[in-house]
Amino acid sequence: MVNFKTQVTIIGGGPSGLLLSQLLMNEGIDTIVLEKHSKSHVLSRIRAGVLESGTVEILKQAGVGERIDIDGFVHEGTYLSSENKGFRVSFSETVGKSVTIFGQTEVTKDLYQKQEEREANIFFQVKNVNIIDPKCSKTEVIFEDEIGKEIKIVSDFVVGCDGFHGVSRQRIPLNQRKEYERIYPFGWLGILSETPPVSDELIYANTCDGFALCSMRNNNLSRYYLQCDVNTKAEDYSDDYFWKELIKRLPENSKDNLRTGPSIEKSIAPLRSFVVEPLQYGNLFLVGDAAHIVPPTGAKGLNLAVSDVHYLSEGLIAFYRGEGDKKLFNYSKTALNRIWKAVRFSWWMTTLMHEFPGTKEFDRKIKISELEYLSHSSFAQAHFAENYVGIPL
Numbered sequence: 001m002v003n004f005k006t007q008v009t010i011i012g013g014g015p016s017g018l019l020l021s022q023l024l025m026n027e028g029i030d031t032i033v034l035e036k037h038s039k040s041h042v043l044s045r046i047r048a049g050v051l052e053s054g055t056v057e058i059l060k061q062a063g064v065g066e067r068i069d070i071d072g073f074v075h076e077g078t079y080l081s082s083e084n085k086g087f088r089v090s091f092s093e094t095v096g097k098s099v100t101i102f103g104q105t106e107v108t109k110d111l112y113q114k115q116e117e118r119e120a121n122i123f124f125q126v127k128n129v130n131i132i133d134p135k136c137s138k139t140e141v142i143f144e145d146e147i148g149k150e151i152k153i154v155s156d157f158v159v160g161c162d163g164f165h166g167v168s169r170q171r172i173p174l175n176q177r178k179e180y181e182r183i184y185p186f187g188w189l190g191i192l193s194e195t196p197p198v199s200d201e202l203i204y205a206n207t208c209d210g211f212a213l214c215s216m217r218n219n220n221l222s223r224y225y226l227q228c229d230v231n232t233k234a235e236d237y238s239d240d241y242f243w244k245e246l247i248k249r250l251p252e253n254s255k256d257n258l259r260t261g262p263s264i265e266k267s268i269a270p271l272r273s274f275v276v277e278p279l280q281y282g283n284l285f286l287v288g289d290a291a292h293i294v295p296p297t298g299a300k301g302l303n304l305a306v307s308d309v310h311y312l313s314e315g316l317i318a319f320y321r322g323e324g325d326k327k328l329f330n331y332s333k334t335a336l337n338r339i340w341k342a343v344r345f346s347w348w349m350t351t352l353m354h355e356f357p358g359t360k361e362f363d364r365k366i367k368i369s370e371l372e373y374l375s376h377s378s379f380a381q382a383h384f385a386e387n388y389v390g391i392p393l
């Protein structure tokens with residue numbers, strides 16, 4: 001067996017693992033990143049699109065902000081609609097902030113580039129990752145590299161950035177962790193199309209037929225989502241069906257702007273809310289989707305992963321600077337405080353904007369009334385905006 005020593009072993013080479021490695025390496029802290037797939041596979045995943053202003057600041061701190069300034073779209077508000085009647089919530093006029101539209105894939109691409117410039121130690125296509133004993137002062141991680149060679153890493157800390165289906169959360173004994181979950185009875189059918197976006201800002205639409213979201217990646221790459229039956233497959237839906245259903249759910253004043261075209265990507269994402277507590281077990285810490293999942297309605301998934309990385313990196317940097325371990329061992333409590341606020345908002349927005357099976361007429365009237373209230377109340381809009389742009393770190 002080949003042995004390596006490092007300070008922080010990071011399991012997962014998605015946005016949270018790469019960002020954590022970059023922030024730590026910027027402070028001279030040694031890391032090793034283990035990624036289950038190839039780099040091209042990681043970069044082929046189409047995920048998030050909205051970056052909170054706090055996220056942009058942290059990415060710039062890590063040295064990956066240039067392209068966001070050049071190619072990102074700053075949005076000072078968003079459109080919502082109820083029963084095809086649209087209205088706008090201004091972020092800048094209510095809370096003085098904005099969000100930036102810049103694809104997660106591009107963020108991950110830039111993080112890989114920066115990590116490669118730093119000659120970061122990243123193992124791709126690893127198998128059978130096993131965290132030996134997180135309670136031991138020098139924690140061991142054993143895995144097989146891409147040619148099947150068994151490797152052991154000994155490090156001070158191990159960070160699980162390996163997403164919802166990773167191994168790290170399972171390493172916390174069941175009697176030492178508490179999981180909270182809500183599974184939604186629908187999914188999102190998402191497509192990418194090389195067409196101009198239907199609107200200059202996002203549109204979140206609710207109709208009795210269900211939810212729709214209009215987003216974008218650039219002036220000729222649109223991202224659309226439709227609420228769908230989670231027990232179906234993307235190939236069950238033709239492009240023609242998608243466009244016809246989308247136009248039914250759009251606000252009246254946008255229908256004529258819709259430019260349709262062939263989908264270049266089509267996928268269905270299930271929706272769930274999930275949080276595990278605590279986010280630390282011995283020298284093992286959980287970050288990002290390994291620790292929590294939110295329905296993408298509130299655009300919080302990637303942004304929460306970034307704020308976890310911010311808090312944990314601050315704790316690790318303080319530890320290695322000899323400033324003690326208080327901030328590090330407070331990570332779980334600090335991160336969970338912000339996580340639950342984002343989980344609440346994502347649940348609230350998902351419940352408001354989607355149609356649930358078996359909805360009674362009374363429930364429908366309540367939903368329409370709440371959207372009517374949001375369309376006219378500056379206080380309701382300030383609550384929406386404060387949470388959507390991201391509560392302060």
Ligand code: FAS
Nearest residue numbers: 012014015016036048162163166269288289296299301302
């Ligand atoms: P990730 O899941 O991105 O990365 C985890 C990495 O760990 C992966 O590269 C995986 O290959 C690797 N890994 C897993 N097991 C491993 C093991 N045993 N050993 C080594 N590596 C391992 N968020 C939004 O804000 N808006 C959206 O629209 C949105 N859409 C989404 C659509 C889908 C289908 C999914 C699944 C998520 C979506 N999200 C969205 C959430 C998403 O953006 C996540 O929040 C974000 O990717 C979190 O980043 P990570 O924590 O790095 O987890």
Ligand code: PHB
Nearest residue numbers: 048049215296297298299
């Ligand atoms: C996206 O552009 O993929 C996107 C935007 C906003 C969301 C979810 C996804 O709430």
